[in-house]
Amino acid sequence: MNIKELAQKAGVSVATVSYVLNGKNKVSSTTRNKVLAIIESEGYEFNSAARDLKKQSNKIIVICLESLHGSFFNELIDGIEQAAIKLGYNFIVATSFGGTKSSAYKMLSERRVDGAIILAPILENEFLLAAAAKNTPVILLDRELNHPNIRNILLDNISGIEQAIDELVSKKITNIAYIGGIESHFDAQQRLSAFYSSMAKHQLTINKSWVFSGEFDQASGKRVALSLLNNRDKCPEAVICANDEMAIGLEQTLLAHNIKIPEQISVIGFDDIVISRYITPSLSTISYPKQELGYLAVDSLIKLIQKKEVTNLKIRTSFIKRNSSK
Amino acid sequence: MNIKELAQKAGVSVATVSYVLNGKNKVSSTTRNKVLAIIESEGYEFNSAARDLKKQSNKIIVICLESLHGSFFNELIDGIEQAAIKLGYNFIVATSFGGTKSSAYKMLSERRVDGAIILAPILENEFLLAAAAKNTPVILLDRELNHPNIRNILLDNISGIEQAIDELVSKKITNIAYIGGIESHFDAQQRLSAFYSSMAKHQLTINKSWVFSGEFDQASGKRVALSLLNNRDKCPEAVICANDEMAIGLEQTLLAHNIKIPEQISVIGFDDIVISRYITPSLSTISYPKQELGYLAVDSLIKLIQKKEVTNLKIRTSFIKRNSSK
DNA sequence: ATAAATAAGTTAAACGTTTAACCATAAGGG
DNA sequence: CCCTTATGGTTAAACGTTTAACTTATTTAT
Numbered sequence: 001m002n003i004k005e006l007a008q009k010a011g012v013s014v015a016t017v018s019y020v021l022n023g024k025n026k027v028s029s030t031t032r033n034k035v036l037a038i039i040e041s042e043g044y045e046f047n048s049a050a051r052d053l054k055k056q057s058n059k060i061i062v063i064c065l066e067s068l069h070g071s072f073f074n075e076l077i078d079g080i081e082q083a084a085i086k087l088g089y090n091f092i093v094a095t096s097f098g099g100t101k102s103s104a105y106k107m108l109s110e111r112r113v114d115g116a117i118i119l120a121p122i123l124e125n126e127f128l129l130a131a132a133a134k135n136t137p138v139i140l141l142d143r144e145l146n147h148p149n150i151r152n153i154l155l156d157n158i159s160g161i162e163q164a165i166d167e168l169v170s171k172k173i174t175n176i177a178y179i180g181g182i183e184s185h186f187d188a189q190q191r192l193s194a195f196y197s198s199m200a201k202h203q204l205t206i207n208k209s210w211v212f213s214g215e216f217d218q219a220s221g222k223r224v225a226l227s228l229l230n231n232r233d234k235c236p237e238a239v240i241c242a243n244d245e246m247a248i249g250l251e252q253t254l255l256a257h258n259i260k261i262p263e264q265i266s267v268i269g270f271d272d273i274v275i276s277r278y279i280t281p282s283l284s285t286i287s288y289p290k291q292e293l294g295y296l297a298v299d300s301l302i303k304l305i306q307k308k309e310v311t312n313l314k315i316r317t318s319f320i321k322r323n324s325s326k
Numbered sequence: 327m328n329i330k331e332l333a334q335k336a337g338v339s340v341a342t343v344s345y346v347l348n349g350k351n352k353v354s355s356t357t358r359n360k361v362l363a364i365i366e367s368e369g370y371e372f373n374s375a376a377r378d379l380k381k382q383s384n385k386i387i388v389i390c391l392e393s394l395h396g397s398f399f400n401e402l403i404d405g406i407e408q409a410a411i412k413l414g415y416n417f418i419v420a421t422s423f424g425g426t427k428s429s430a431y432k433m434l435s436e437r438r439v440d441g442a443i444i445l446a447p448i449l450e451n452e453f454l455l456a457a458a459a460k461n462t463p464v465i466l467l468d469r470e471l472n473h474p475n476i477r478n479i480l481l482d483n484i485s486g487i488e489q490a491i492d493e494l495v496s497k498k499i500t501n502i503a504y505i506g507g508i509e510s511h512f513d514a515q516q517r518l519s520a521f522y523s524s525m526a527k528h529q530l531t532i533n534k535s536w537v538f539s540g541e542f543d544q545a546s547g548k549r550v551a552l553s554l555l556n557n558r559d560k561c562p563e564a565v566i567c568a569n570d571e572m573a574i575g576l577e578q579t580l581l582a583h584n585i586k587i588p589e590q591i592s593v594i595g596f597d598d599i600v601i602s603r604y605i606t607p608s609l610s611t612i613s614y615p616k617q618e619l620g621y622l623a624v625d626s627l628i629k630l631i632q633k634k635e636v637t638n639l640k641i642r643t644s645f646i647k648r649n650s651s652k
Numbered sequence: 653a654t655a656a657a658t659a660a661g662t663t664a665a666a667c668g669t670t671t672a673a674c675c676a677t678a679a680g681g682g
Numbered sequence: 683c684c685c686t687t688a689t690g691g692t693t694a695a696a697c698g699t700t701t702a703a704c705t706t707a708t709t710t711a712t
Contacts, residue, residue, distance in 0.1 A: 002668060013692050018670060028690060045460045048436040049384075050668035052375035053697045060429070068394070068403045068419070077394045081423055090429040093394070093419040097407055103386070103416040110374040134371045248604070278574070280606045328698060339662050344700060354660060376698035379667045 001042045009042065010035045021046075061115040061301055063093045064104035066122055072273050073119065079294025080117070087302050089114070096120040111136055115301045118142060121185045137304035139297050143186040151300055153293065153313040157190040158197065160286035160317030164240060164268050165198040167319055171326045173237045173266060174202070177210035179224050179250070181242035188216075191242045191270060210236050214246045221249025228265075229257050237265060238325065244269035244276045244285055251283065251324055266325035281323035288317040327368045335368065336361050347372075387441040387627055389419045390430035392448055398599050399445065405620025406443070413628050415440070422446040437462055441627045444468060447511045463630035465623050469512040477626055479619065479639040483513060486612035486643030487520040488527070490566060490594050493645060495528050497652045499563045499592060503536035505550050505576070507568035514542075517568045517596065536562050540572045547575025554591075555583050563591060564651065570595035570602045570611055577609065577650055592651035607649035614643040 003021070007014040012031055019026045020035045021044075027035075052058045063080060065073060077093075084091045092113075094103035104120060107113050108131040115137040118128065125145055132138050132149035140152040168176060178195045181188030192211075199206050212227075214220025221241065228235055241247035247269030251261055261267055261281055269276055272287035293315050303310045329347070333340040338357055345352045346361045347370075353361075378384045389406060391399060403419075410417045418439075420429035430446060433439050434457040441463040444454065451471055458464050458475035466478040494502060504521045507514030518537075525532050538553075540546025547567065554561055567573035573595030577587055587593055587607055595602055598613035619641050629636045 003670095004668070014669080015671075015692065015694095016690085019691090022670085026690065031690080043459060046436050047379070047668050048438045049375050049378035049382075050697090051670075053373070053379050053668080053699085054670045056375075056697070058375075060432075062418070067407075069400050074395050077421075081393075081421065085424045085427055090420075090427075090432050092388070092429055092433070094416075095403075095407065098411045101411055101416075103418055106386075106416050107418070110372050112374045133369060252604070275601050275604065278578070278601060279604055330698070340699080341662065341664095341701075342660085345661095348700085352660065357660080373698050376667090377700075379669085379698080380700045382667070 001039075001044050002047060003044075006035065006038060006042070006044060009038050057114050058112075059089050060113045061089055061091050061117065061298070061305075062104070062107045062113040063091055063117045064108070064120045064123060065093060065095055066120045067095050067097055068093070072271060073290075074274060075290035076119075076294040076297075079291035079296075080298050081294075082291075083295040083298035083302075087298065089298070089302060091298070096122050108136060108138075115139070115305045117297045117301055121182070137301060139301045139304070141293070141297060149304065151304060151310050151312050153297055153300065153315060155187060155190070155288055156314045156316050157187060158194040158317075160270070160288070160319055161191060161194040161240065162198040162201070163319035164284075164286060164325075165195075165202065165204075167321065168238050168266065168268075168325070169202050169204075173326060174204050175207070175210075175237045176204065177207070177212070177228075177236035177239045179212045179214045179220065179239060179241045179246050181214060181216045181246075183213060185216075188242055195240060207236070214242070216243050216245060218245050218249030218252075221246035221251070222253045223249075225250045225253035225257070229254070229259075235265065238268065239265060240268045240270075242270055244271045244273045244283060247283055247285065247324075248276065248279060251279070251281075261324050262326045268319075268325050272320060277322070284322045284325035285320050286317050287320045288315050327365075327370050328373060329370075332361065332364060332368070332370060335364050383440055384438075385414065386416050386418060386439045387443065387624070387631075388430070388433045388439040389417055389443045390434070390446045390449065391419060391421055392446045393421050393423055394419070398597060399616075400600060401616035402445075402620040402623075405617035405622075406624050407620075408617075409621045409624035409628075413624065415624070415628060417624070422448050434462060434464075441465070441631045443623045443627055447508070463627060465627045465630070467619070467623060475630070477630060477636050477638050479623055479626065479641060481513060481516070481614055482640045482642050483516040484520040484523065484643075486596070486614070486645055487517060487566065488524045489645035490610075490612060490651075491521075491524040491528065491530075493647065494564050494592065494594075494651070495530075499652060500528070500530050501533070501536075501563045502530065503533070503538070503554075503562035503565045505538045505540045505546065505565060505567045505572050507540060507542045507572075509539060511542075514568055521566060533562070540568070542569050542571055544571050544575030544578075547572035547577070548579045549575075551576045551579035551583070555580075555585075561591065564594065565591060566594045566596075568596055570597045570599045570609060573609055573611065573650075574602065574605060577605070577607075587650050588652045594645075594651050598646060603648070610648045610651035611646055612643050613646045614641050 003014050003017045007017045016027055017035055020032050080091055094107050096102045096104040108116055117139045119141045121142050129147055132147045138150045144152050180192045212224045247267050251267045269283050269285035272285045276283035276285050300310050329340050329343045333343045342353055343361055346358050406417055420433050422428045422430040434442055437460055443465045445467045447468050454464055455473055458473045464476045470478050506518045538550045573593050577593045595609050595611035598611045602609035602611050626636050
């Protein structure tokens with residue numbers, strides 16, 4: 001049962017039915033009730049495609065993620081949820097797995113949403129620029145990109161790493177290794193260069209063989225751990241990892257080989273994912289206000305959709321000391 | 327730039343442009359190239375709402391979750407992802423937070439998807455029946471409900487709990503406590519009754535004050551732990567929890583009060599979430615093939631969409647012994 | 653040579669809403 | 683009593699696709 005059929009049954013025009021459905025005050029209570037009664041008994045199957053077509057908008061934004069693995073974005077989603085509800089929008093989550101067949105791709109290329117928040121480095125700049133060109137506003141959390149319909153909210157990766165190294169140095173720890181993330185990722189690059197600059201700040205020399213590169217997963221941490229264990233006589237006193245997953249892989253593998261943490265080696269992660277609080281020893285890490293980040297992302301996106309003035313933003317990061325570091 | 331404008335620029339009819347866009351072989355390569363060239367230079371902004379309206383379908387299914395917290399559904403999503411891609415559908419995730427304003431609600435009540443998979447007990451039967459009545463096929467993972475457009479895939483909660491208790495009994499552990507989940511949840515009810523029946527099978531008496539009820543979160547586990555610690559002289563030898571979160575809360579709190587696990591108390595969870603492998607001691611739990619569950623859910627849903635024969639399914643559960651139980 | 657089939661288009665209706673513009677009728681103001 | 687305003691409704695266009703049905707020109711088969 002659609003509006004047209006409904007109108008027929010009620011003996012009124014489709015316009016009137018539409019006004020009833022949308023709670024407009026253009027219709028008398030008698031006709032309103034008549035229509036409502038028919039809806040009650042016959043049911044009404046709203047067709048969103050028709051409305052979207054007419055309105056050229058659907059008040060839905062999409063959060064594009066690489067995958068739903070890793071509880072990394074859990075808190076982020078909280079902020080997104082709050083902001084979306086408060087601002088009268090709905091959000092859905094789509095993943096970028098599957099390339100051009102992925103949901104993230106479909107949502108954006110087919111303009112199925114009023115806007116998008118991107119945290120999926122695999123989506124190419126070109127694709128995002130194309131979406132922006134088709135008038136879909138985009139907030140990027142994972143890179144810098146310039147377009148009138150795009151804004152980015154980035155992490156101030158430097159401050160957190162600097163704090164971590166300051167702390168280590170204050171404990172007289174200066175032999176510091178680093179595990180970087182996937183090299184094409186913007187944040188991985190930023191964090192690596194933050195490591196270099198913070199080490200330089202303390203005039204610490206960097207042992208080149210102690211700068212590893214990983215894939216942001218536990219396996220990478222494990223691999224590095226095994227490689228360190230191969231050279232037991234020449235081990236760093238601390239390892240900073242570009243994310244918590246790798247730090248956990250590192251920590252657990254070292255523990256399994258009877259290395260004492262933090263006594264022999266301090267391990268520091270990045271992101272402060274939920275699990276890092278629960279492992280033993282709990283993981284020292286670099287944190288940032290994820291919920292706030294989520295909130296700001298939605299807030300900025302909706303302002304952008306509404307053609308308001310929106311600036312790029314930076315989110316602070318800070319070192320959280322737990323038990324995996326001295 | 328839309329089809330109509332494109333057609334004008336190219337000097338052909340809109341039908342021809344549509345045929346080009348859809349790769350139909352009704353058009354000569356010269357006109358095809360002419361159209362393609364204009365698209366190349368001017369860009370084309372596909373309007374999905376128009377297509378959806380015409381086609382009355384969009385090849386999108388939605389996964390409705392209570393929230394994105396807890397890595398509980400991570401593996402499930404893997405199966406969903408694989409099946410969806412393989413079967414030519416896309417999936418999005420929507421949460422049910424926010425009641426009638428939630429995205430899950432909007433997707434279903436406004437028929438914005440071709441089908442839905444539900445794992446969100448907060449969504450009411452009545453609402454789901456209404457969606458089904460509007461011809462949206464639904465797969466339920468969290469309850470039993472009967473309607474031509476609805477199928478359910480449920481866990482065989484009994485077998486896993488039975489195995490766990492068998493194992494405990496074989497270790498001469500018979501004083502067993504239980505923490506139930508949110509009482510309105512179907513699985514919580516099933517698991518509780520499985521506990522009763524399995525205990526009965528071994529002719530074990532159930533100490534009523536040892537059957538707790540929780541909210542499926544860590545706090546509930548902690549609360550129960552503290553209550554047990556208050557009665558140290560009369561403690562159970564094992565606690566089975568209706569999910570891992572509560573088991574973790576319980577375990578960690580007991581540990582913090584110097585109870586030895588599993589020597590003094592065995593702790594057993596349910597769900598086998600990722601984190602349960604990483605905590606110390608690793609959590610014994612009741613597991614089930616989540617990836618398979620996800621795959622089956624999508625497979626069934628799409629068959630249902632295609633009006634094929636689909637039956638309800640049951641998924642096996644089984645006890646996984648780790649270090650938190652004897 | 654003619655009929656039949658194919659190729660390459662076009663025309664126009666349809667999908668189900670929303671909403672500006674229009675039209676009566678009744679009520680209120682002077 | 684006339685003019686204005688409010689109330690409650692209708693009409694019809696528009697949103698941008700898809701696709702069955704039709705047309706015309708060309709090729710193939712007999």
